[in-house]
Amino acid sequence: MQLKLIQFKNTVLLFVLILISCGNLSNAKSEKLVKHSNDKIASSQAIRDTKSIIVGANQTEKYLPLLKGKRVGIVANLTSVIFKNPEQTSYTHLVDSLVALNIDVIKVLSPEHGFRGVADAGELVESGKDNKTGLPIISLYGKNKKASIEAFQDLDIVIFDVQDVGVRFYTYISTLHYIMESCAEANIPLLILDRPNPNGHYVDGPTLKIENKSFLGMHPIPLVHGLTIGEFAQMLNGEKWLENKVQCDITIIPVENYTHDTFYHVPIRPSPNLPNDQAIKLYPSLGLFEGTDINAGRGTEFQFQRYGAPFLDKKIFTFSYTPKENFGAKNPKHKDVLCYGENLENNPLYGEVSLKWLMKAYNHATDKSKVFNTANFTKHAGTAILQQQIEAGLSEKEIKATWQTDLVAFKKIRATYLIYN
Structure with a gap:
C-alpha cells in the first residue's frame, strides 16, 4: 500500500482566498493579491486559529501542487465543497473552484443521487454533461456502478471528495471501493480529501455476512463502522478487499482539529433524504x-x-x-x-x-x-439472522449480545487504520 498522509503546519488557505476574492485569476496574480490583502489573510488565519474543523478540501495548499500539470477526474456530489467561513455556511463547489483555478479537470464521476444531488435514492443516475461547467459526467450509480477502464485512460489522477455518514448501507463507501479498484487497475493515484464522520464516535450493529454482499454492503463490517472515508480507504487496501487484492495508490488529506469524539454538524445534506x-x-x-x-x-x-x-x-x-x-x-x-x-x-x-x-x-x-x-x-x-431473531421474539438486549464477538474483532482491525484519535 502506497499511503502518504500529508501533514503540514497550518498555513493560510491561499487558493481559497483567491477564489473568494477574485474567482478566475491566474495563480501568479492570485498569490500577489493574497500577499497584499491583509484583511483577507487575517480572516483566513482566524479560521485556523479558532481550532474549527478544517476539511481536506479546504487545505488547498496541500493538494493543489499534486494537481499541477495533471489531467484530473473528480468523484464528487453536492457535499464536495470548499468552505469560506468557520461556520461552514458559505462555500463554493470543489469542481467549480478547481476549474476557476485553471486546474485541468477532465470529467466528474457521480455517485448515487447525482453530481448536484437531486436524484432519489435508488433512482437511475444518467451520464451526461454538467450545465454549469460543461464537464462530462460519468454516472457511478445505475447500470455501471464501476467505471470502465476506458474512463480512466485520459486521467493522471482522481480526487475523491464525498461526505459520508458512516453507515454500511450508505452507498458512497461502495463507490469508493470501485473507484479504488479502477484506479489500481489503471495505475492512477487516488487523492482523498477527507471529511468527518458524523457517526464516527461508535461502532455498532450486526456485521455483514459475505454471502449477503451487495452494493448496500460489500464488506464484512458492522452496520456502523466508525471510520472516515480516508480511514476506510486504508482498510480496503490493508485488508485486501479490492478485487484480485489489488492495491490502490492513495494520498489522504486528513481533517484538521478532528477526533472521532468531535461532534460534527453536517452543513450540507449528504443526500436528499438526510436533511439534518x-x-x-x-x-x-x-x-x-x-x-x-x-x-x-x-x-x-x-x-x-x-x-x-x-x-x-x-x-x-x-x-x-x-x-x-x-x-x-x-x-x-x-x-x-x-x-x-x-x-x-x-x-x-x-x-x-x-x-x-x-x-x-x-x-x-x-x-x-x-x-x-x-x-x-x-x-x-x-x-438473515436479524429478521429471524425479531420474528422469534428475542429482546433487543438478547439480539445485541449476539453482535458482540464480531464487534470486538472488527474494532481490533479498525484500530490499525485510524488516522484520528
Missing part, C-alpha cells in the same frame, strides 16, 4: 426500515425522523402522517396513504443502533406478513 443532524443520527436505526414495507419518513420533511405504515395498529401508534411526493421522494412508500407510527424528531438517541422501533413496529403490525421484504431487509441488515 437528527436524521443522520437516527439513520443507522431507521435505515433498517428501508428493507421493510414501512415508511421511514420519505415523502415528508422529516425523513428518518419518523416511521409509519397503514398496517400499524393505530391504537398503539397515535401519531400519523401521509407521505407525499416531494424533493428526493417522487414515489415514497404508501404515497398519499395515511400512516400510523412514531415521531422521533426530538428523540435523544446517541451512539448506538437501536432496534426498539423496528421491533415495536413488527410486534404491533395488524398484519405481520406485510412488514419484511426478506431479500431486501437482509441486504440492509447484512445478515
Whole structure:
C-alpha cells in the first residue's frame, strides 16, 4: 500500500482566498493579491486559529501542487465543497473552484443521487454533461456502478471528495471501493480529501455476512463502522478487499482539529433524504426500515425522523402522517396513504443502533406478513439472522449480545487504520 498522509503546519488557505476574492485569476496574480490583502489573510488565519474543523478540501495548499500539470477526474456530489467561513455556511463547489483555478479537470464521476444531488435514492443516475461547467459526467450509480477502464485512460489522477455518514448501507463507501479498484487497475493515484464522520464516535450493529454482499454492503463490517472515508480507504487496501487484492495508490488529506469524539454538524445534506443532524443520527436505526414495507419518513420533511405504515395498529401508534411526493421522494412508500407510527424528531438517541422501533413496529403490525421484504431487509441488515431473531421474539438486549464477538474483532482491525484519535 502506497499511503502518504500529508501533514503540514497550518498555513493560510491561499487558493481559497483567491477564489473568494477574485474567482478566475491566474495563480501568479492570485498569490500577489493574497500577499497584499491583509484583511483577507487575517480572516483566513482566524479560521485556523479558532481550532474549527478544517476539511481536506479546504487545505488547498496541500493538494493543489499534486494537481499541477495533471489531467484530473473528480468523484464528487453536492457535499464536495470548499468552505469560506468557520461556520461552514458559505462555500463554493470543489469542481467549480478547481476549474476557476485553471486546474485541468477532465470529467466528474457521480455517485448515487447525482453530481448536484437531486436524484432519489435508488433512482437511475444518467451520464451526461454538467450545465454549469460543461464537464462530462460519468454516472457511478445505475447500470455501471464501476467505471470502465476506458474512463480512466485520459486521467493522471482522481480526487475523491464525498461526505459520508458512516453507515454500511450508505452507498458512497461502495463507490469508493470501485473507484479504488479502477484506479489500481489503471495505475492512477487516488487523492482523498477527507471529511468527518458524523457517526464516527461508535461502532455498532450486526456485521455483514459475505454471502449477503451487495452494493448496500460489500464488506464484512458492522452496520456502523466508525471510520472516515480516508480511514476506510486504508482498510480496503490493508485488508485486501479490492478485487484480485489489488492495491490502490492513495494520498489522504486528513481533517484538521478532528477526533472521532468531535461532534460534527453536517452543513450540507449528504443526500436528499438526510436533511439534518437528527436524521443522520437516527439513520443507522431507521435505515433498517428501508428493507421493510414501512415508511421511514420519505415523502415528508422529516425523513428518518419518523416511521409509519397503514398496517400499524393505530391504537398503539397515535401519531400519523401521509407521505407525499416531494424533493428526493417522487414515489415514497404508501404515497398519499395515511400512516400510523412514531415521531422521533426530538428523540435523544446517541451512539448506538437501536432496534426498539423496528421491533415495536413488527410486534404491533395488524398484519405481520406485510412488514419484511426478506431479500431486501437482509441486504440492509447484512445478515438473515436479524429478521429471524425479531420474528422469534428475542429482546433487543438478547439480539445485541449476539453482535458482540464480531464487534470486538472488527474494532481490533479498525484500530490499525485510524488516522484520528
